[in-house]
Amino acid sequence: MRNATEFHGVSKEYGRGEARVRVLDGVDLALPAGAWTAVMGPSGSGKSTLLHCAAGLEPVTSGRVLLDGEVITGVPEGVLTGLRRRRVGFVFQDFNLIGSLTAEQNVALAAKLAGARVPRAAVRAALGEVGLGDRLRHRPRELSGGQRQRVALARAMVTRPAVLFADEPTGALDSASARTVLDLLRGLVDGGQSVVMVTHDPGAAARADAVVFLRDGRVADRLVRPAAAQVAARLVELEEVAC
Amino acid sequence: MLRLAVSTVRDRWALFVGAFLTVACGVALVQSSLQVLMATGEPKVPPGVTGARAEEIREGYVGAATLLGMTVLLAGFLAVFIVASTFAFTVAQRRADLALLRTLGAGRGHLLLLLLGEGVLLGLAGSAAGVLLGVPAAWTQTRLLTGLDMLPGSFAAPWSFRLVGVSFAVGAGVAVLGVAGASVRAMRVRPMEALRGTGGAERVMTAGRWCAGLGLGGCAVALAASARPGDLLGALLIALGVSVLGAVAVSRLSPLLVPLAGRALGLAMRAATLGDLAQANLRDGVRRSASTAAPLIALVALAVGLAGMLGSQARATGTDLVRLTAGDLVVASTGADAARIAAVPGVADASTRLTVDMAVRVEQRGPAGTRRATYHAGIVAVDGPAYRRTHRVAPRSGSLDLLRGRTIAVGAGLAAEGVRVRRPATAVIGGRTVRLRVVAAMPERLENGAERFLVPLSLVPAGLAARAPAETVVRVAPGARAADVAARLRPLGTVRTVRGWADARVAAQARGNNAIMAVLLGLSGGYAALAVVNAMLIAGAERRAEFAVARLTGLARRQVVAAALAEAAAVTAIGLLLGGAVAAVALAPLATVPGTLAVPWTLIGLLAAGAFAVTAATSVASTLAATREPPIRAAAAR
Numbered sequence: 093m094r095n096a097t098e099f100h101g102v103s104k105e106y107g108r109g110e111a112r113v114r115v116l117d118g119v120d121l122a123l124p125a126g127a128w129t130a131v132m133g134p135s136g137s138g139k140s141t142l143l144h145c146a147a148g149l150e151p152v153t154s155g156r157v158l159l160d161g162e163v164i165t166g167v168p169e170g171v172l173t174g175l176r177r178r179r180v181g182f183v184f185q186d187f188n189l190i191g192s193l194t195a196e197q198n199v200a201l202a203a204k205l206a207g208a209r210v211p212r213a214a215v216r217a218a219l220g221e222v223g224l225g226d227r228l229r230h231r232p233r234e235l236s237g238g239q240r241q242r243v244a245l246a247r248a249m250v251t252r253p254a255v256l257f258a259d260e261p262t263g264a265l266d267s268a269s270a271r272t273v274l275d276l277l278r279g280l281v282d283g284g285q286s287v288v289m290v291t292h293d294p295g296a297a298a299r300a301d302a303v304v305f306l307r308d309g310r311v312a313d314r315l316v317r318p319a320a321a322q323v324a325a326r327l328v329e330l331e332e333v334a335c
Numbered sequence: 336m337l338r339l340a341v342s343t344v345r346d347r348w349a350l351f352v353g354a355f356l357t358v359a360c361g362v363a364l365v366q367s368s369l370q371v372l373m374a375t376g377e378p379k380v381p382p383g384v385t386g387a388r389a390e391e392i393r394e395g396y397v398g399a400a401t402l403l404g405m406t407v408l409l410a411g412f413l414a415v416f417i418v419a420s421t422f423a424f425t426v427a428q429r430r431a432d433l434a435l436l437r438t439l440g441a442g443r444g445h446l447l448l449l450l451l452g453e454g455v456l457l458g459l460a461g462s463a464a465g466v467l468l469g470v471p472a473a474w475t476q477t478r479l480l481t482g483l484d485m486l487p488g489s490f491a492a493p494w495s496f497r498l499v500g501v502s503f504a505v506g507a508g509v510a511v512l513g514v515a516g517a518s519v520r521a522m523r524v525r526p527m528e529a530l531r532g533t534g535g536a537e538r539v540m541t542a543g544r545w546c547a548g549l550g551l552g553g554c555a556v557a558l559a560a561s562a563r564p565g566d567l568l569g570a571l572l573i574a575l576g577v578s579v580l581g582a583v584a585v586s587r588l589s590p591l592l593v594p595l596a597g598r599a600l601g602l603a604m605r606a607a608t609l610g611d612l613a614q615a616n617l618r619d620g621v622r623r624s625a626s627t628a629a630p631l632i633a634l635v636a637l638a639v640g641l642a643g644m645l646g647s648q649a650r651a652t653g654t655d656l657v658r659l660t661a662g663d664l665v666v667a668s669t670g671a672d673a674a675r676i677a678a679v680p681g682v683a684d685a686s687t688r689l690t691v692d693m694a695v696r697v698e699q700r701g702p703a704g705t706r707r708a709t710y711h712a713g714i715v716a717v718d719g720p721a722y723r724r725t726h727r728v729a730p731r732s733g734s735l736d737l738l739r740g741r742t743i744a745v746g747a748g749l750a751a752e753g754v755r756v757r758r759p760a761t762a763v764i765g766g767r768t769v770r771l772r773v774v775a776a777m778p779e780r781l782e783n784g785a786e787r788f789l790v791p792l793s794l795v796p797a798g799l800a801a802r803a804p805a806e807t808v809v810r811v812a813p814g815a816r817a818a819d820v821a822a823r824l825r826p827l828g829t830v831r832t833v834r835g836w837a838d839a840r841v842a843a844q845a846r847g848n849n850a851i852m853a854v855l856l857g858l859s860g861g862y863a864a865l866a867v868v869n870a871m872l873i874a875g876a877e878r879r880a881e882f883a884v885a886r887l888t889g890l891a892r893r894q895v896v897a898a899a900l901a902e903a904a905a906v907t908a909i910g911l912l913l914g915g916a917v918a919a920v921a922l923a924p925l926a927t928v929p930g931t932l933a934v935p936w937t938l939i940g941l942l943a944a945g946a947f948a949v950t951a952a953t954s955v956a957s958t959l960a961a962t963r964e965p966p967i968r969a970a971a972a973r
Contacts, residue, residue, distance in 0.1 A: 149438065149527050170442070176526070177440025188435045192342040201339065205440045247439075 094161045096125040096255045096286035097146045102155030104141055104309075115141045116152070117309035123288055123302075125160070125254075128281040130297035131290045132323065133306035134331045139290045140259060142306065146288060147180050147257045148172045160254035177206045181248030185260035187240040189232040195219060195243045196228040199250050206251040218246040222276055238269025245276055249285075256280070258289040262296050274299045294323040305330055340452030350428070350876070351453075353869025354421040354513070355461050357862070361414030362465025362506045364858070365407050366498050367472035371480070372403040374492035381489065386694050387711040392487055399485040402851050403476075409855060411509060413862040417630075418457075418513025420866065422450070424626060424873050426517045430524055437526035446521045454514030455507055462506025466499055483850045539590040539622045548591075552584035555920070562924035567651055567781075567931060570924035571644055578640025581917035585636065586629040589913075593628045594618045596909040612885075613901035626870035627903070628910035631946055634863040635914025638856055639939055640921040645848060646933035647925045648781075649841045654930035655781045656837035661725050662686075662808035663817050665836035668828025673805035679823050681815035686721035688786075689803040690714070691795055693764040695743070695771075695788050700753035713748050713787035716795045716803075725808040732756065733775030738791045744775035747785035760788075765796045784844040808833075856938075860945065867946075868953045871903065875957030882958065886966035896958045903954035907946050915939070 104116040115138045123129045131139045144150040145157055148164045157165045160179055164172065182188075189198050199218055203210035219225055222242035232240050241261060248256055258277070262270035274296055281287050281301070289300065297303045298320035305313040307330050315322065344351055378396040380389045426433070433446055473492055480486045555577045562573050585592060594617070601614040617624050662684075666676060673687040696709045719738035730744065733756075738744055743762070745754045756773040771790070792800065809824065811817045821830045831839065882895050890898070925932045 144527065173437075173440060173442045176438060180440075182438055188438075190339070190432060190435065192345065192347065193339065197338065197342065202439050205436075205445065 094125050095122045095158070096127070096129075096160060097121070097123045097288060098156075098158040099142075099146070100156040100158075102145060102157060103153045104138075104145060104150070105153045115309050116145065119155070119309070119311060121304065121311055123286070123304075125286045126281070126284050127302065128277065128287040128289065128300040130300035130303045131288065131306065132292070132294075132297055132303055132327060133312070134327075137306040137330075138309040139306055143257055143259055143288065143290050147182070147255075148175055178251060179254040181251065181253035181256040183241065183244050183248050183256065183258040183261045185263040187232070187237075187244050187264075189240055189243055189247075191232055194229045194231055195224060195235070195246075198232070198243055199247045202247045203250045210250060215250060218250040219243070221249075222246045223272075236269070237265050238272055241265060241269070241273050242276065245273065249280065255286045255288060258287060260291055261289065262291070262293060270296065294320045294327060297323045340449055340456055343449075344453055344456055347425075350425045350873055351421070351457060353865060353872065354418050354457055354510075355464070357414050357417040357421070357865055357869075358458060358461025358506050358510055359464035359468060360861070360865070361410050361509055362462050362502050363468035363472045364410040365505050366465060366469035366502045367476050368403045368406045368410070369501065370469070370473045370494065370498055371476050371492040372400060372407070373495070374490070375400045375403065375486070379487075379489070381487065385692060385711075386709075387692055390711040395485045395487070398851075399480050402480075402485070402854060405851070405855060406858065409858055411505070413859065414509045415513045417862060417866045417869065418454075418510055419516055420626060420629070421869055421873070422454070422514045422517035423520070424622070424870065426450070426521045427622060428873070428877055433521050433524045434526055437524060443522040446524065447518045450514050450518035450521050451511060454510040454518075458507035458510030459503065461510065462503045465506055466502045469498070469502065470494070479854070485850070539625065544587050544590065548584050548588035550584075551580045552588065555580035555584055555917075559920050559923065562927070564924075564927040566924075567928045570928055570931075571648055573924050574640060574644040574647070574921045577921035578637055578644070578918060581921060582633045582636035582640070582914070585913050585917050586633045589629040589632060590621050590625040592913060593624045593906065593909050594621055596913065597624065597905065600905055600909065610901055613898045613905060616898070617902050617905055620874065623870065623874040624902075624906050624909075626874070627867055627906045627950070628913065630863040630866035630870075631907065631910030632914040632917070634859055635911055635939075635942055635946075636917035636921070637859065638942060639915065639918035639935060642852065642856070642935040642938050643918060643922045643925070643933065645845070645852060646935055647922070647931050649845050650933040651928065651931040652781045652844075653834070653837040653841045656840065657833050659727050659780070660808055660833050660837070661727050661810065662833055663811045664809040664821055664824065664830055665833055666807045666809060666824050666828045666830050667836075668805050668807070669801065670803040670805045671801035672827040673807045674801075676807050676809060676824065676827060679820070679827075681812050681820040681823065682809050683812035683815075684721070684724055684810040685807050686718065686725035687792075687805050687807040688722070689716040689792065689795065689800055689805050691716050691764070691790070691799065691803050693762055693790075693795075696761040696763075697745075698755040698758045700755060705755070710749075710787055713746065713784065714790065715746075715786045715788070716790050716792045716800065718792050719789075722789070725810065728777065728780075730775040731778045733773070735775050735789075737774040738789060739793065740791065741769055741771050741794070742774040742791060743771040744777065744789040745773060746787045746789055747777045747780040747782065748787040750777060750779040762790070762794075764794065765799050769794070782841070782844070806836075860942075864945070864949050867949060871950065871953045872957050875899075875954075875961050878958075879961045879964070882962050883964070883966040886962065892962050895962055896955055899958040900951060900954050903950045904947065907950045911943055911946060 099119045099121040102116055102119045103114065106113045106115060119142065131142060133139050141150065145152050146159065148159065152165055155165070156163060159175065164175060190201070193201060196215060196219065200210070200215045203215060216225065216228065219228060222245050224239060224242055224246065227235060227239060232243070235243065262273055265273065277287055278299055289296070291297050298318060301317060303315045303318055303323055304311060305326060312330055313326060315326065375396050378393045380392050384392070436446065477486070477490060477492055481488050481490055558573055558576050558580065563569055597614060597617045666673070670689050676682060676687070677685045691714055693714055694709055694711050695714055696707060698705055699708050717738070719735040723735045731750070733744070735744060743760050745756065756776055760771045760773060762769050762771050795803070809820070811820050824830045885895050885898070886892065922932060922934070
């Protein structure tokens with residue numbers, strides 16, 4: 093089976109000379125397609141960098157990254173732009189909607205950038221699926237945090253991406269809103285969507301199919317279908333070792 | 336992308352107000368200037384006026400056309416400059432949004448289209464307003480030009496619908512040119528910048544700024560260093576060049592120089608707690624401080640440099656006139672009264688110049704071969720030997736002693752115009768045509784409106800001579816007091832000292848120049864004010880969260896306003912000082928020519944007062960607006 097994301101000996105360094113920091117250190121990892129993988133680890137363990145490198149937002153220092161079976165390291169910026177348009181969807185912690193556009197326009201913009209003639213009905217359907225069929229003409233500032241994140245989710249999904257990357261998608265939400273967003277993600281994965289999610293929240297990670305733990309830029313552990321308590325305990329152990 | 340452009344402009348209109356007003360004013364000025372300019376193409380001389388008046392009207396038309404042409408160029412240039420700085424600013428503040436578009440898959444071309452789309456929208460909206468504003472602007476301009484006597488009272492500039500097309504083209508062109516630089520910068524935004532949340536992390540001193548600033552600054556310094564002491568013409572050219580080059584160079588380097596100057600100024604501001612905060616903000620908000628100071632630097636450097644140059648030129652001309660005149664008093668009167676001056680007790684010598692209404696036709700060598708030209712203005716009748724005694728100037732060729740009978744001398748005003756002295760001149764005087772032999776040619780003078788021809792007094796019919804306006808240079812006899820002689824001369828006409836007469840004469844000649852300077856200064860001042868207000872408003876709107884945090888830290892709203900005001904005042908002072916420094920370097924070589932340097936103190940005072948008034952009012956208004964919300968809400972809304 094094809095993997096959603098593959099890392100082969102990937103290292104990532106920032107800075108030069110004395111100030112050089114190795115954030116990813118020889119990571120080998122394969123995240124299966126059609127599954128939901130959570131990435132966890134103490135602060136500074138390299139989770140966000142892993143996500144950015146997997147999505148082709150940041151170049152790696154060495155190694156190879158594959159997205160949906162295609163090598164994305166060492167390819168020109170234009171190719172990466174096309175990749176972001178059609179194969180990748182993003183959901184961010186702070187939503188990152190365009191403030192001047194309505195919910196419907198925000199979703200339609202992503203579709204238009206992808207170049208596909210996405211009919212208006214499809215845009216509305218995407219918003220309907222996240223339960224915002226009655227909020228089409230609202231601007232982001234007129235929506236609650238949970239509603240904004242659902243617009244972002246609809247925006248990410250309207251182009252039917254190969255992989256959906258989520259960076260702390262529930263980090264800025266209250267628990268009820270967070271549950272709604274996680275339910276929506278679960279529904280997507282059950283429909284065959286690949287999801288890679290970075291999170292701090294053991295409760296959120298427990299909804300995933302597998303949890304990958306990072307420490308000091310290396311893969312430290314991997315749990316399949318863990319319970320929240322199990323995730324939390326493992327995380328505490330890793331943080332203690334790190335200290 | 337067009338829809339996104341529309342919604343961005345609608346949503347963040349505060350960022351675009353300044354640019355919109357700039358385009359509207361620019362289009363209005365260009366349109367009205369063109370409308371009036373088209374009407375000045377063919378001077379309409381009313382029938383029945385004298386030759387001298389017709390010549391004056393034609394010269395007025397040329398002057399008006401020059402002024403209008405300069406207005407069009409300046410308005411266009413300044414509009415592009417301000418639109419460019421506005422968009423550079425908005426791109427810097429919207430980096431996070433632009434980066435987000437990149438993560439969503441927008442290519443570089445998309446961002447270019449977005450910014451250009453915003454530019455075109457702005458251009459069209461600004462043009463629509465500009466076309467309407469242009470109509471009253473054309474009336475105002477016409478009234479101004481007729482008021483300055485550059486155009487006759489009967490002048491009218493008809494409206495033409497072709498202007499609408501031109502205006503929209505100008506508006507869209509200005510906006511797109513202004514946006515071009517910012518669009519290119521927007522294209523370089525990388526998608527990662529959205530995730531790190533580091534909007535505005537771009538370096539303010541770009542490579543382009545370094546190149547332009549150091550390159551032009553180097554040229555200005557080299558030019559200033561090339562000055563030779565005592566060389567007036569060189570010093571005038573240097574003043575012009577250094578003002579222009581230095582203004583652009585220092586405003587390009589403002590992100591570097593303003594914080595540096597802020598550090599120096601900071602020692603004085605340290606005393607108060609708020610002063611400390613204001614000074615720290617000034618250095619921290621480099622882009623904001625530099626954007627506010629740059630237009631002031633450019634305005635002060637250009638205005639003070641150019642006004643100082645023109646003033647010094649006038650003063651040098653006056654000094655030159657005094658040096659050339661061997662006399663104590665100058666009496667302005669009619670020809671009839673002038674004839675009685677020599678007989679007044681205490682007058683040792685008197686030399687009268689009559690301004691005669693006559694025409695002179697001569698041959699001139701020019702780049703296109705020999706041509707014949709007729710002159711009406713600047714022809715004076717003198718007594719050759721008396722003129723020679725009271726004027727310390729020797730002819731370049733021939734002799735003024737020969738100026739008797741049917742002869743003529745070429746004056747300083749035409750010394751460089753290639754008049755052929757071997758060919759006779761034809762003169763029409765009192766309805767009579769006579770051929771005159773050229774017996775002398777005077778050397779060039781500094782004076783702008785020096786006389787073009789000298790003819791002997793005997794050539795002028797007595798009736799005409801008695802009515803003609805006269806100026807008589809009087810030498811006071813040894814032992815007599817100049818004041819007593821002046822008192823005795825007063826019944827005959829207006830009596831002035833030579834210095835007073837020279838200054839008045841130069842001021843009259845400089846009137847046209849001063850009018851042009853005033854109009855251009857007003858225009859530049861208006862645009863600079865717009866640019867400063869624009870930069871402060873954009874920055875103020877974005878400082879909501881910063882002000883809120885300051886208030887949560889314990890500052891009262893009044894104190895936040897005061898700190899922002901102190902910062903604005905410091906930035907204004909820095910802008911004025913840096914601009915003044917450029918002007919000082921530009922005018923320094925003029926100080927090496929004795930009796931020349933004229934520092935325009937009144938203008939400097941007006942500029943400083945105006946700048947402080949505008950920045951203080953804008954700072955208080957924008958800070959009050961940005962602190963209206965309770966601080967806890969504003970701080971959270973980041």
